[in-house]
Amino acid sequence: MTARISIQTGDFDVSREIAALTGVQAHVGAVATFTGIVRGDDGLIALTLEHYPGMTEREIARHADEANARWKLDGITVIHRIGRLETGAQIVLVAVASSHRGDAFAACEFLMDYLKTRAPFWKQEERADGTHWVEARESDDRAAERWR
Amino acid sequence: MTLLYFAWLRQKIGKSEEQLELPPHITTLAELVEYLRGQGSGYADTLADTTRIRAAVNQTHVGLDTAIRNTDEVAFFPPVTGG
Numbered sequence: 001m002t003a004r005i006s007i008q009t010g011d012f013d014v015s016r017e018i019a020a021l022t023g024v025q026a027h028v029g030a031v032a033t034f035t036g037i038v039r040g041d042d043g044l045i046a047l048t049l050e051h052y053p054g055m056t057e058r059e060i061a062r063h064a065d066e067a068n069a070r071w072k073l074d075g076i077t078v079i080h081r082i083g084r085l086e087t088g089a090q091i092v093l094v095a096v097a098s099s100h101r102g103d104a105f106a107a108c109e110f111l112m113d114y115l116k117t118r119a120p121f122w123k124q125e126e127r128a129d130g131t132h133w134v135e136a137r138e139s140d141d142r143a144a145e146r147w148r
Numbered sequence: 149m150t151l152l153y154f155a156w157l158r159q160k161i162g163k164s165e166e167q168l169e170l171p172p173h174i175t176t177l178a179e180l181v182e183y184l185r186g187q188g189s190g191y192a193d194t195l196a197d198t199t200r201i202r203a204a205v206n207q208t209h210v211g212l213d214t215a216i217r218n219t220d221e222v223a224f225f226p227p228v229t230g231g
Binding site: 050054116 | 207209226228231
C-alpha cells in the first residue's frame with residue numbers, strides 16, 4: 001500500500017489524484033474521495049490555516065497505516081492546504097483506492113474523522129469585522145470516537 | 149529544550165519558538181506549565197486555563213502528566229481544527 005501525503009499552499013486536481021491512485025495496482029476497483037471546501041456562510045471571507053510541520057505528516061502517516069491495517073487498501077492520498085484560502089477554495093482531499101467500495105468508503109471517512117481531531121492544523125476565520133480562531137467542535141470528537 | 153507555540157497561543161505569547169534550559173526540578177509537562185506561568189504575564193495569561201490547551205512531546209499528542217527531559221521538543225497549542 002502506498003500513501004501520498006502532501007501539505008501544500010497550492011491547489012490540487014482531484015481527477016489527476018484519482019488517476020494516480022487508479023494506476024497503483026491492476027486490481028483497484030474503487031477510489032473513494034472526500035474534498036473539503038471553504039464554506040462561505042455567515043459572512044466568511046477566507047480561512048488561514050497554520051500547522052505543525054513534521055508532526056502533521058507523522059500523524060497523517062500513522063493514521064494511514066492504521067487504515068491500511070483495518071481495511072484492504074491499495075493506495076491513500078491525503079492533501080491538506082495551508083495558508084490563506086478564500087471561500088469556495090478546495091482545502092482538503094482524502095482519496096482511498098481499494099478492490100471494493102466498502103473498504104474505500106470506510107477508510108476515507110476514518111481518515112477524515114482523524115484529520116479533524118488529531119492532525120495539528122488550526123483555522124483562523126477572516127470576516128469584515130476582523131479575524132478569530134475557530135474553536136474545536138465536540139461533534140468532531142464524537143465522530144472520531146466511534147472508530148475506537 | 150525546544151518550545152513551540154501555535155495558533156492563538158503563539159500570538160498571545162508573542163513568539164513561535166524558543167529554547168529553554170529545563171530546570172532540573174521540572175520533570176513533567178504540568179510542572180513546565182507552572183514554571184512558564186511564572187515567566188511573565190504573557191505566559192501566565194496564555195497558560196491560565198489548561199482545559200483550552202493541548203500538548204505534544206516530540207511530535208506526539210500527550211497529556212499534562214507526561215514526563216519530559218531537556219532534549220525534548222515540546223509544543224503547546226489549542227485543540228486542532230483542520231480538515
